[in-house]
Amino acid sequence: MAVGAAQYVRAMHTVAVLALDHVIPFDLSVPIETFGRTRLPDGRDAYRVVVCAPSPGEEVATGAFTLRAPYGLDALRTADTVVVPGTATPLAPLPAPVLEALREVAARGTRIASICTGAFPLAATGLLDGLRATTHWAAAALLAETYPAVEVDPDVLHVDNGQLLTSAGAAAGLDLCLHLVRRDYGSAVAADAARLSVMPLEREGGQAQFIVAPWPATPRGAELEPLLAWLEAHLDEEVTVERMARQAGTSTRTLIRHFKEQTGTTPLRWLHRARVRRGQHLLETTGYSVERIAGQVGFGSAGAFRERFKRTTGVSPQGYRRAFGGAGAA
Amino acid sequence: MAVGAAQYVRAMHTVAVLALDHVIPFDLSVPIETFGRTRLPDGRDAYRVVVCAPSPGEEVATGAFTLRAPYGLDALRTADTVVVPGTATPLAPLPAPVLEALREVAARGTRIASICTGAFPLAATGLLDGLRATTHWAAAALLAETYPAVEVDPDVLHVDNGQLLTSAGAAAGLDLCLHLVRRDYGSAVAADAARLSVMPLEREGGQAQFIVAPWPATPRGAELEPLLAWLEAHLDEEVTVERMARQAGTSTRTLIRHFKEQTGTTPLRWLHRARVRRGQHLLETTGYSVERIAGQVGFGSAGAFRERFKRTTGVSPQGYRRAFGGAGAA
Incomplete structure (x- = not known):
């Protein structure tokens, strides 16, 4: 089981977390927390997590603080998984270089997962067209209206289309990341990661239990x-x-x-x-x-x-x- | 029920979140997420959340990115609640101005709550001496050894001593913040906040269910x-x-x-x-x-x-x- 340092670096799964403008701090930190804490049974790190921004030298606003990411969009191109956290401005136009980079890595087979309103920039690339997807329950109707080619399911904690995954709001991002750890390394490693994040590995019930507003909140048309x-x-x-x-x-x-x-x-x-x-x-x-x-x-x-x-x-x-x-x- | 703008500002509960060096991004973002999303029944924000750092001009390292906080330690002095998130270096000496500010606001009756390893800097002030407290289960033995005057309970999601509260690791910080929302504004407002974070308002069971290592991991002495x-x-x-x-x-x-x-x-x-x-x-x-x-x-x-x-x-x-x-x- 001895693994040389070079092989170790090559074998490690890299997760790139994309910090867009007005990124929601919680959604940004969920993959850093979950993947960053995950250990293999022999104690090695299971993932390398890199935070990247469209303009790595510039500060990104989050509302509560500003952040500086150590990596740029090139990090998306060398990642095994790209995570798109939610932003407070889901309808903001996606910068062309980000759109291009996401489409390029998707064409190459890179796995892409969104958290909360991160489904909006992902949908803006067209990659979710014809697929089932979810987002925060309070944003589900808006996602369905804005991207009618996406089949929005507001009732689940996450949707796994294989290469493309989406998750519901906030804490459901933890469920999605643990789901990915289980896909990558099996249940025992994922259960350890869940324990370290003090989260159950699988939660009972879907996002539906959190929905109290009628869906869609306002019917599209007044007759009814x-x-x-x-x-x-x-x-x-x-x-x-x-x-x-x-x-x-x-x-x-x-x-x-x-x-x-x-x-x-x-x-x-x-x-x-x-x-x-x-x-x-x-x-x-x-x-x-x-x-x-x-x-x-x-x-x-x-x-x-x-x-x-x-x-x-x-x-x-x-x-x-x-x-x-x-x-x-x- | 009409409330003037000045009264509104005065009435709002301010939460100051302390970003120490090597702050854990997830622990930092939990209070921003929970308090920042909480709304009163009439739609107003229930809290004003401010992130502060010991040296507000300087960047704070988190391991995954650097951040710049908009406020300094003065924000602690005007806050109703101070939250101390965990850091990756829980045994690092607390800067003297932070120690002083925490003791000063505690003496004045300000509520202070720690998340995860945030219990270590809080314990370093002496404020937890003689009180029950908790932290991440994996750090509980270290907390008990480092601060023997603190009564460490590794089995619960959070401990409420009234003015001083501590919580277990990572996601348990969400439970703590929701608990505080319930204390401040009642169950209905807290249930709404929980839904927005896609978290149950109260989780069944304590932190014990996540503990697999014996506790303490190594007995203090070899005879046994x-x-x-x-x-x-x-x-x-x-x-x-x-x-x-x-x-x-x-x-x-x-x-x-x-x-x-x-x-x-x-x-x-x-x-x-x-x-x-x-x-x-x-x-x-x-x-x-x-x-x-x-x-x-x-x-x-x-x-x-x-x-x-x-x-x-x-x-x-x-x-x-x-x-x-x-x-x-x-």
Whole structure:
């Protein structure tokens, strides 16, 4: 198992972290933390982490401090993995040299992973077109609108397309990095890295459990709004698609089309999600039993509510209350 | 509810984050992320976050990049809360002006919270003497040895002494900051902050679930070492304190004293912890049933193992396997 120094350097996996203007300090530090702490079973560093910026001599603003990166875009070209952290200005145009460098290394097969709103610059390269991708749940609707060729999934902690990976907001970047460590070196090394970051290797549930705003927050078009308000006020009642169509004064066929166009989903899925969201609110703010909440949000039984809640958020109502409850008890 | 701009500025809680030399980027960014994203129910910022350094004009090294903080130590004096992130050099002497500023603001009642190895500079001020405190589990023994007047608890995610708070490693800093948001503004605001950071507001279990090394890793004194090795080899057997004393060729009274001096705990607590640790290893690396593992680590029943495992780590054996298992299945 003796490895010479030269071979050691060659064998080490290099991760380049791209510090764009207005990079979010937390998203920047997540790959530095996770990859930088990872050790192989024999104690060697598993990764070399280099931070690079479009203009390495210049300071990069982060809002809280300015930083100077020791490397430039050349570091992307020699990296095995490129990480694109989120920025506070996701719609800012990507500098042409960055666009070029990302496309070039992608064509060469380099792995690229984004954290939080880092999905926006990655999408700007066109590399995510036709692929599933995720971002911070609060930015998912904006990503879908800005890059319609990207199939945005707001419910997961990360999406692995093999060469291209995206992750949800903030702490979900830790989940993504641990996922990559597991891909590269197996579960035992990744479990050690998780312990060093005091994070579970795999979290139960997806990003859905953190979503409280309706998605999309504002429907793309106004026709449905009166119906959606009516539905929110009648979540405890039995509501069929036919009843919705009558309420909206239209045919079920037209209603389904309007839902698809304006909310991106079907009437019943929208209703289920609204009920789960109301259920989340009640679990957070009251001490009501799951049975009582199930009735208040229109489920015939606690069992049906539990199943739908778990399917939507990835956690049980009880697990959700443990994670986010407390206001009712305070 | 209309609030004038001046009142708004005065009312806002200021958090000063101290960037010492070799600050860990992740620990630095955790309070920037959590407090910086927190909003009050009416949409206003809940905190003003300022990053400060001992010499604000000079660049601070982090290992991965250098940073320039916009504020100096004066920011500590006007803050409501001071956060001390961990550094890569926890035993480095604290600059005299930092020591002085921390003691001065503490005397004035300012709240001070440390993240990860940030407990070391905080302990260096003497402020933690006689108090319970925690740090990254891998640094807990070093903290206890370096600052014997501090009562180090390596098993929790954070310790709240009211004015002085400490947290465990890395991601546990997120738990601490969310805890402070809850103290300052209540559960609903904290739950929103948690969602924005894609973190549960409260995590199940303490830091113990991440600890695999024995604690302390090396006993302070060599007499016990042969007995500890013997115990590790006989974890599956029934071992009483009397049997340990016979094995060590000493009285139970002397044995108990040696354990206290050299491991900081009692013989049975040490044995329970060693058994739980072995159980963790088996849960990670094998697909054995909990019943089988209970037998292999010296518990008479799966129920007794489950109870002890949960009491020590804060999570169930099944929960632990979900979080850290996978190597056995790979």
